[in-house]
Amino acid sequence: MIQQRGNLDWILKQLDDGVPGIHMIVVLSADGLRIARYGGDPDAADRVAAACAGMQSLASAVSDEIPSVTGDMSLVVIEMKGGYFYLMSAGANAYLAVLSDVTCEPGRMGAMMRDLVVRIGSHLTSPPRRNGQTV
Incomplete structure (x- = not known):
């Protein structure tokens, strides 16, 4: 059930155990590559990671239009019929x-x-990448 780089399984499981109703947890790089996941299948986690890259880009673009906002996106919450989507900045490029x-x-x-x-x-x-390679 867990796919990861590094040892993030216990950390993500701890979040899953602490809050009822979680279907999937994904850690991703700023360019939309999955770093780790808990729950869901790998293909779904990859699709979520790719979509999240677009979401964080959109949030940054919108924040530029609010004069009192300083800094990058902290948390995006989308309520849908039947569930929620959460996206939070989690470290450098992650x-x-x-x-x-x-x-x-x-x-x-x-x-x-x-x-x-x-x-x-x-x-x-997530270290920065250039042409698909870690720099």
Whole structure:
């Protein structure tokens, strides 16, 4: 059930155990490549990671239009009929994404994701790449 680079399985499982209703957790690079996942299948996690890259880009573009906003996107929450999508910055060039059903309380999820990133954010980083190679 877990695909990963490095040893992130226990960390992602801890988030899954702490909040009911989670379907999938994905750690991704800023360019949309999956670093790790918990739950769901690998192909779905890859699609989520790719979509998240576009979402974080969109959030950054929108934040540029708000004069009082300084810094990058912190958290995006999308409520859909039957569930939620969460995307949070999680270290240098890395993001944490969670898909859940409606039993998941958004405030609790945001707090748990923030706690996770604070505790292990330095492990959730993705080195920059150029032409598909790590620089």
